[in-house]
Amino acid sequence: MTGRATGQAPADPPPDPALDKGTPAAVSPGKLARVSIMTYNFTSRLKLEGQPPHPDRVLEVFDIVDYFADTYGVHNVELQHSHFASTETSYLKDFRARIEKAQSRMTQINVEFGTMNLSAPEVVQREQEIDLTARWVDHAAVLNCPRVMINQGALTTATLPTATATLRRMNEYAKSKGVRITVETREPRVRDVEHGTGLPLSAPGGPPAWELTKQLVVSSETATNIDIGNITAPSQTSLHNVIQALLPTSSGNLHVKVSPNWDLATAIRYVNNDLAYKGLYSIEVSPPLIRGVYDTILANI
DSSP: OOOHHTTTOOOOOOOOOOOOOHHHHHHHHHTTTEEEEEGGTTTTTEEEESSSSOOTOOOGGGHHHHHHHHHHHEEEEEEEGGGGHHHHHHHHHHHHHHHHTOEEEHHHHHHTTTTTTOOOSSHHHHHHHHHHHHHHHHHHHHHOEEEEOOOOSOOOOTTHHHHHHOOOOOOOHHTTOEEEEEEEEOOOSSSOOOOOTBBBSTTSOOHHHHHHHHHHHHHHHHHEEEEEETTOSSHHHHHHHHHHGGGGGEEHHHHHOOOOTOOOHHHHHHHIIISSSSEEEESSOOOHHHHHHHHHHTOOO
């Protein structure tokens, strides 16, 4: 029976689970240095500009660096561009100082400009993405952040040529600033899968989505940000095969998620030991899952 039928107001939604107040794992500093955490995980817990106050929003953006360091011993922080309260140089310098005070570093800024992406059909949208990305490359340079990850949009064989040309222009500017442009493996919005592997296609009748991402980064001389969840692999074997194919183009930053289709510990051991990956494992799961993923990474590298 509904609240309206009984004359009672609907119940408030339950609060988000309390944040982890644990302590860093008792492992070597070298292992902890291989782990990064994304602020994206905490979007609903951060006090963000333009968002009304809420009991769940308990973390200031400037404070999340200390939270990661104190709770997990993690000093690598990956930021969403929408989490910055300002892009004024003074704000960015203050943010960098706060990060460096914690002996941490910003590893990547992820930019999302909606319909303004590499695969946009209208040239004006692609030009706007070039301009906006250049601004964030400049911000990354101020922050001493080595990577900016862009959104390629709905990449298909039809959009690949213009996407590649657009990304090359972005990359030329980024290289001049000492910043690397990265492209994430993204889950396509089609249900068609490749016969035999079960991997999602970029479009009906098209190649697997991950193959187009690889073609894009190779042709534009950029780098892949492998997201093991967005590969949407139906099995352990298919996941490992795709990671192996993409790893030569890796930016040195790998997004870690979980899936019922494969075992995370097995995947981490394969990447770290069999493929000799030496880069970062950046955790991208909801806060209640972070500790488990964190422990799994540390136990298998």
